[in-house]
Amino acid sequence: MTDTPLYLHIARQLQARLDSGEWPPGSRLPAVRQLAAEHGVNTLTALAAYRYLEEQQRVVARPRSGFFAALPRHVAEHRHATLPGPTAAALVDVDSRMSNLIRLSASSTRQQLHMAEAHHSLYPAQELSRRMQMRLARQPELIGAYLPTADQQQLYQQIRRLAAGWQLDIPAEHILFTQGITEAISLSLRHLTRPGDVVAVETPVYFGLLQTLQTLGLKALEIPCTPDAGLSLEALEFALRHGAPVKCLVTVTNFQNPTGALMPDDNKKRLLQLARRHGLTIIEDDVFGELYFGNQHPAPLKAWDRDGDVIYCSSFTKSFAPAFRLGWLSGGRHHAALERLRESSSLVSPAILLAVLSEMLASGDYARISQRIRQQLKQQMEQLSDAVLDAFPRGTRVRRPQGGMLLWVEGPEGLDSQALLEAALSRSISFAPGLVFSAEPRFGHCLRINCGQPWSTQLAEDIHLLGWLAAEQLAGRQ
Ligand SMILES: Cc1ncc(COP(=O)(O)O)c(C=O)c1O
Numbered sequence: 001m002t003d004t005p006l007y008l009h010i011a012r013q014l015q016a017r018l019d020s021g022e023w024p025p026g027s028r029l030p031a032v033r034q035l036a037a038e039h040g041v042n043t044l045t046a047l048a049a050y051r052y053l054e055e056q057q058r059v060v061a062r063p064r065s066g067f068f069a070a071l072p073r074h075v076a077e078h079r080h081a082t083l084p085g086p087t088a089a090a091l092v093d094v095d096s097r098m099s100n101l102i103r104l105s106a107s108s109t110r111q112q113l114h115m116a117e118a119h120h121s122l123y124p125a126q127e128l129s130r131r132m133q134m135r136l137a138r139q140p141e142l143i144g145a146y147l148p149t150a151d152q153q154q155l156y157q158q159i160r161r162l163a164a165g166w167q168l169d170i171p172a173e174h175i176l177f178t179q180g181i182t183e184a185i186s187l188s189l190r191h192l193t194r195p196g197d198v199v200a201v202e203t204p205v206y207f208g209l210l211q212t213l214q215t216l217g218l219k220a221l222e223i224p225c226t227p228d229a230g231l232s233l234e235a236l237e238f239a240l241r242h243g244a245p246v247k248c249l250v251t252v253t254n255f256q257n258p259t260g261a262l263m264p265d266d267n268k269k270r271l272l273q274l275a276r277r278h279g280l281t282i283i284e285d286d287v288f289g290e291l292y293f294g295n296q297h298p299a300p301l302k303a304w305d306r307d308g309d310v311i312y313c314s315s316f317t318k319s320f321a322p323a324f325r326l327g328w329l330s331g332g333r334h335h336a337a338l339e340r341l342r343e344s345s346s347l348v349s350p351a352i353l354l355a356v357l358s359e360m361l362a363s364g365d366y367a368r369i370s371q372r373i374r375q376q377l378k379q380q381m382e383q384l385s386d387a388v389l390d391a392f393p394r395g396t397r398v399r400r401p402q403g404g405m406l407l408w409v410e411g412p413e414g415l416d417s418q419a420l421l422e423a424a425l426s427r428s429i430s431f432a433p434g435l436v437f438s439a440e441p442r443f444g445h446c447l448r449i450n451c452g453q454p455w456s457t458q459l460a461e462d463i464h465l466l467g468w469l470a471a472e473q474l475a476g477r478q
Contacts, residue, residue, distance in 0.1 A: 007048035010039050014049060018058055023069040029059060031066055047234055054232070055224055057397065057410075061234075089198040089221035089244055092214040092439045097418075098207045101436055110428035111453075111462045116257060116318070116406055118452035122373050123321055127365065131356050139355070147351040155354055158361040159328065165296070166289065167303040168312070170330045176339055177328045177349040181287045181315035184329040185250065186212050187341045188283045188311045191334055192248045193218055200239065200249040200280075202231050204408075204437030204446070206257040209250060209285075220439050221246060227399035227408060230256055230263035233270055240278045248281040254298045255288035258437050258448040259408045260401025268301045275309055281334070282310045287327075288404040290319035290370055293378040298403075308332030316357065318405070319370045324353045376454070377405050383455040384463065391467025393474055405452045410445065414474055417447040423469045423478060429462050 014029070023029060029050070030038065036046035050067045053059040059067045104114055136142055147155070156172035163170055178184040193199060195217030201209060203222030213220050221239055224232045231251055240246060251271075253263040263271070275282050286300045302312035311334055315327035326349060331338040360366040384407050385400045395412025411417060417433040424430065431450075434443030453459055472478045 005048075006039075006041055007045045007052060010035070010041070010046065010049035011052040014053060015056075015058060018053075018069055027069050028065075029067045029069060044238060048238070051224065051232055051235055054226055054228075057226070057228070057399075060228060089219040089246075090439060091196075092210050092218065092220045094207070094210050094214045094439065097433075098211060098436050101207070101432060104425075104430050108428075109425065109430045111459065112430050113450045113453065113462075114430040114432045114448075115450060116404075116452070117322065117450060118318070118373065118377065118405055119454055121454065122376055122452070124365070124369050127369075128321060128356060128360075131359055132352060135355055135359065136352060142352045142355050144351065146348055147354050151351075151355055151358060155358040155361075158358060162361065162366075163314075163330075167299040168330075170302075170312070174330045174332075174335050175328055176331065176335070176342060177326060177354065178313075178342060179327065179346050179349070180317050180325045181285060181313045181327040182208060182212070183342075183346060184311075184313035184315075184327050185209065185283055185285060186216070187338050187345060188313065188329070188331070188334070189213070189216055189218065189248070189250075191337050191341055192281055192283075197247040198244050200236060200246045202251060202256060203440075204258050204434065204443050206252065206285075207432075207436045210439055222438060222440065223249075225256060225259055225261060227259040227261050227401070229267060230259075230261035231267075231271070233267060233274060236271075237274055240274070240280065246278075246280060248283055249275065250283045250285060251301070252285045252287070253301050254286055255291065255401055255404030255406075257288070257404070258406055258432070258446075260399065260404050260406055262298060262402050263301075265299060268299070269304050272301060272304050272309070276307070280309075284310050284312050286312065286314045287318055289314065291374055291377055291405060292403040293374065293381070294402055302330065302332075305332065308334075311338070319373060320357070320360070320366060321353075324357070325349075326353060326357060374403075377451060380453070380455055381405070381407065381451045383460075384449060384451040387460055387463040388449065388467070391464045393467065393471040396470075405450060407449045407451055409447050409449060411447065411470060412474060413445065415445040415470055416473065417444060419478075420447065420466070420470055420473060423473070424466055427462075427465060427469075429466060431466070 032043050032046045036043045050059060054061055058070050060070050061067055101114055156175045159175050160172050198219045198221050199213060200221045200223050202225035223236045253268060255262055284301045289297050300312060302310045310332055312330045385398055388398055388409055393412055397410045398407060418435055421433045432448040434446030437443050
């Protein structure tokens with residue numbers, strides 16, 4: 001008897017049958033119960049086997065229909081599984097890799113692709129400076145700390161109208177501005193948890209969240225998240241039923257960082273029901289929601305939240321003016337407590353910046369500018385995805401996101417993206433290596449590339465070089 005868990009044995013058998021062509025792409029796989037009966041195991045073990053294969057993108061889950069053999073990828077793939085199911089919650093101990101990555105921004109690295117940021121030329125610097133100057137001249141009291149009440153009310157109504165376009169119905173008095181979404185999330189965590197509590201997060205997960213958890217002394221329970229469907233609800237349910245008590249969940253439902261996953265509406269509704277059943281509060285991070293490539297901002301989870309269980313967090317840091325650091329939250333039944341916490345944290349957001357935002361919303365300029373950013377990012381994402389698929393070695397996979405600014409690249413088995421980063425840095429190119437997206441040693445073969453840079457011959461060459469470096473590494477020549 002080996003130490004290999006039972007579900008992994010079953011997954012490997014299924015994988016061999018998939019490889020043999022027994023189930024052509026798109027065909028329905030045995031129901032979970034049937035699989036469980038075939039192997040003499042319980043349904044949770046059978047489900048874990050399917051979830052594992054889902055992580056490997058060998059099977060696809062369709063809500064209420066079951067599991068299906070995945071379609072072949074653009075780039076051929078043959079690799080062993082490396083992603084485990086949910087593991088035990090652990091205190092987050094983020095090592096220096098993450099801080100080192102952030103420090104790269106201040107370095108002289110020529111081609112910086114490691115952060116989630118769009119090039120400054122995408123944002124309306126001239127327009128903002130003109131408006132700010134005029135507004136201050138007209139209303140000098142804005143240099144004071146607090147936004148005058150009438151202006152404040154107007155801004156909240158504008159945010160309310162903006163959010164209504166995402167099917168979100170929030171009262172104006174339930175809008176609270178914060179220092180970026182980072183403060184919104186950290187206030188929410190401070191309100192909901194005490195040191196040592198368990199917080200469910202996606203895996204892979206945005207490394208900034210891991211840093212926040214670490215600072216607050218919280219344990220992260222990492223729940224698998226796939227580029228196709230986002231957070232695995234089955235894995236979450238499994239953890240809620242069988243694991244330690246979970247205080248809250250932090251999830252990026254729209255264009256998750258780093259996978260780019262968009263959670264389907266059905267899953268959003270099911271997640272809310274699941275949370276309700278287990279008394280779980282959700283902190284929804286919708287930082288990328290406005291950067292949709294389709295026709296509209298996908299509805300956030302909060303759109304279906306009738307009981308105030310979801311703390312919805314949003315931000316203008318990606319879609320309007322990153323340096324303004326204008327985030328906001330709508331706290332549902334936690335709102336009043338969050339308002340109090342915010343007062344003792346950063347008190348208020350800069351009045352002049354809020355006033356300029358309000359003008360941009362009122363004039364329709366915000367709509368126009370965010371539309372332009374979306375179009376640009378969509379195009380850049382296409383170019384980047386094509387270039388990666390073209391340049392990276394056989395076995396590399398990408399799933400083109402439907403929004404956001406991040407491309408998650410799953411390299412072939414054996415790729416060491418940390419070593420690749422070192423090789424790339426020596427050529428003055430950066431990206432985010434997979435290891436920074438988990439508190440566990442996972443995703444070492446993956447990398448995240450920012451698509452916020454305008455496409456250029458130089459960028460095309462750099463992506464080509466990255467692919468070549470990856471191939472050289474795999475061939476053992478580096
Ligand atoms: C998922 C996610 N949440 C939060 C943040 C931080 O956002 P902000 O700059 O609004 O604090 C980022 C930044 O990239 C992010 O990717």
